[in-house]
Amino acid sequence: MDFKTIFEPFKIKSVEPLSVTSEEQRIKYLKDAHYNPFQLHSEYVLIDFLTDSGTSAMSSKQWSAILDGDEAYAGSKSWLKMEAEIKDLTGFEHILPTHQGRAGERILYGYLGGKGKVFISNTHFDTTRANIEFSGAEAIDIPIAESQEPMAYHPFKGNMDTKKLEELINKYGRENIGGVILTVTNNSGGGQPVSMENAKQIADICRNYKVNFFLDCCRIAENSYYIKHRETGFEDKTYRQIAQEMFSLADGCIMSAKKDGLVNMGGFLALKEQHLSDECTNLLIITEGFVTYGGLSGRDMEAIAIGLREVFDADYLRYRIRSTEYLGEKLYNMGVPLIWPIGGHAVYLDAKAFYPHIPVDQYPGQSLVCELYIKGGIRSVEIGSVMFGKYDDKGKLIPAPNELVRLAIPRRVYTQSHIEYVIEVFEKLIEDKDSARGFKIIEEPKFLRHFTAKFEYV
Ligand SMILES: *Cc1c(COP(=O)(O)O)cnc(C)c1O
Helix, strand or coil: CCCCCCCCCCCCCCCCCCCCHHHHHHHHHHHHHCCCCCCHHHHHCCCCCCCCCCCCCCHHHHHHCCCCCCCHHHHCHHHHHHHHHHHHCCCCCEEEEECCCCHHHHHHHHCCCCCCEEECCCCHHHHHHHHHCCCCCCEECCHHHHHHCCCCCCCCCEEEEEHHHHHHHHHHHHHHHHEEEEEEEEECCCCCCCCCCHHHHHHHHHHCCCCCCEEEEECCHHHHHHHHHHHCCCEEECCCHHHHHCCCCCEEEECCCCCCCCCCEEEEEEEHHHHHHHHHHHHHHHHHHCCCCCCCCCCHHHHHHHHHHHHHHHHHHHHHHHHHHHHHHHHHHCCEECCCCCCEEEEEEEHHCCHHHHHHHHCCHHHHHHHHHHHHCCCEEEEEHHHHHEECCCCCECCCCCCEEEEEEECCCCCHHHHHHHHHHHHHHHCHHHHCCCEEEEEECCHHHHHHEEEECC
């Protein structure tokens, strides 16, 4: 359809009221949450852009299948349905259900990792990195150089630097590489897509060196959209066929179904090889559950089987990608610095450029996150030095390469007028830009500190 209006390709069957709060209330709520939006009660949030993970609205088909969920401990027919759907989509022989993505990560990377092992990725997602590092292994990110320049256009800014990949395999020795992980789309790198050409080159290198190649495929449908519209040779393929082609290049994949699975909980690990699957299955049973549920209810598995089909619908994907782009383009035209082009599931704001008066060791991203909440009740997340910063031997901050704030858009949840409201809030933020203040961390845990760290204004 050729209309300018991006309309939601669904109508609303059930509604959930939003809670409207005053700025005065929000100032108090945020203080009580130690200026960490992860600590806010969701009922104090108007528009929740914290994450697109597990926040999708399910379809009436998914809800009705939920009643059909078979809660048998072993051999559930809901599992057989989910397994068949994933086998058909990925082409992998061995499917392990997990309660979410990170359970698959802990199992696979815990098994392949350990001290002395190295994992290489375009960008490891935060839980991926944490699971790898927790095993004692090292996680190295090698996105292409263009990805480090927020405004530089590249159609596949999520690509991995394949030259560096070979250098690293040679440097560490192929036997020390736990695996090469391609994240599609590249979540922490701005939700940017990866081209099929890049995936093929990586697959070739991994095959030559006999190194495992895995896809972190949480957003494989969104990635397929970009391949169809930006890479030559894919115009006539369906989104699902494109995804299938990408899966065929890898030795396995980990998926958090909370993203492109269009469900609120679930995930899986899919593997080509029997031996690896056997080892992972042992670990699955110890902590997740028996092989035919892995921590999921039968009803969850029903919903995943359907969600994985619905997400490749052409009308849905067009609405999904275009509506995220719409928000990003509007903000861009208002002069808000952001990662360009706009990624699939989120708009990534460049907080360092938006608040040049706040130094990186005062976390400009955290300032922007707090301002968005105070001014508009919008919850977002910092992806910068709070999430990825480290300390040197003297306890001085080693900042992340970028100070970003992510507005992650839940799937099928908000309408065009919600988006227009968000744009209005940004008008206020721009007016009051110079009064925003930096933060210091007063308490933090050892891993994934952004979830629970406490802050104070400097
Ligand atoms: C969400 C996510 C994960 C982890 O999945 P969970 O379901 O949150 O455990 C891993 N990788 C990427 C790219 C993700 O976006």
